Amino acid sequence: MARPVQIDRDKALREARDIFWRQGFTVTSMSQLLKAMDIGSGSFYAAFGSKPELFAQVIDKYDAWSAAQWERIRTTKTGLDVIREFLNATIVDVSDRNRLKGCLLVNSILEMEGVDTELHQQLVNRFKGLEHRLSICLQEAQDSGTLREDVSIAEGVGYLMTNIYGLRVASRAGLSRAEARQRVRLLIRMISTSNTWGKQCRYK
Numbered sequence: 704m705a706r707p708v709q710i711d712r713d714k715a716l717r718e719a720r721d722i723f724w725r726q727g728f729t730v731t732s733m734s735q736l737l738k739a740m741d742i743g744s745g746s747f748y749a750a751f752g753s754k755p756e757l758f759a760q761v762i763d764k765y766d767a768w769s770a771a772q773w774e775r776i777r778t779t780k781t782g783l784d785v786i787r788e789f790l791n792a793t794i795v796d797v798s799d800r801n802r803l804k805g806c807l808l809v810n811s812i813l814e815m816e817g818v819d820t821e822l823h824q825q826l827v828n829r830f831k832g833l834e835h836r837l838s839i840c841l842q843e844a845q846d847s848g849t850l851r852e853d854v855s856i857a858e859g860v861g862y863l864m865t866n867i868y869g870l871r872v873a874s875r876a877g878l879s880r881a882e883a884r885q886r887v888r889l890l891i892r893m894i895s896t897s898n899t900w901g902k903q904c905r906y907k
Contacts, residue, residue, distance in 0.1 A: 710750050715740040720761045724807045727814045728758055728822075755822070765807050766829055769793065773836055782844035786837065786863065787891045794870055795883045802883070805875035809868060833867075834860050844895075854894050866890050 718739045722731055733754060737747060751757040776788045794802070804810075808829055815823035841859045844850035850859065870878070870886060878886075 710742060710746060712750065715742060715750070716757075716761055716764055719757055720765060720807065723758060723761055724804050724810070728754075728811060729814060729818065759825075762808065762811070762826070762829065766832070769808075770832065770836075782840055782847055783849055783891055783895060785840045785843075787887060790867070790870070790887045790890070791884065794874060795880055795887060799880070802874045802880070803877065806871035809871045810875070813872075830864065834864060837863050841894075849896055851894055851896055859894055862894065863890070 718741070719736055722735060722739045726735075731754075733744070733747075736754065736757070737744060740747070742750070747757075751760065772792055773785070773789055776785050776792065780788055793806075808826060812823065812826045815826060817823075837860050838856050841850055841856045841863075845856065854862075866886075870883065870890075873886075874883065
């Protein structure tokens with residue numbers, strides 16, 4: 704009997720992630736995936752199922768990486784410091800190449816809008832985890848008195864999520880590292896008690 708083909712799943716998923724990240728889900732063909740992952744069609748279907756199933760696994764890995772980044776930061780920081788450091792780690796302090804690719808999850812949400820309703824909703828739901836993590840840190844900031852009194856937890860999460868989407872889209876449009884760092888700094892300052900201008904111009 705022929706020996707089963709041994710597949711390095713992590714490497715194959717990385718290669719699939721990179722091509723999905725560059726081209727998007729819709730444009731990427733099976734032949735491109737097989738070439739990038741360096742496997743035959745039989746091995747592909749046996750190991751990963753279909754193209755949508757592979758994509759789901761890629762998103763799982765990407766989401767897990769993001770969550771791990773967050774948890775690493777939380778070992779030493781709390782409150783608004785966690786949010787600032789996370790945004791710097793995932794948007795600012797990345798290679799220029801990766802910054803210009805934007806966020807795989809946000810890219811995919813925008814791509815699937817009006818194309819695949821079910822997949823689009825699944826991708827949107829991925830951000831629920833980030834919303835939950837933001838709410839915990841905002842609660843910590845509120846308890847420590849570093850969150851502005853006129854900003855509720857729900858308002859803060861909504862404000863942050865809107866701007867996180869915007870920052871990641873702006874990255875694809877050529878946002879520089881210096882510009883990204885400045886915007887993250889302002890983003891946090893606007894909900895911080897240290898922002899005297901923000902106290903005068905109430906956030907709605």
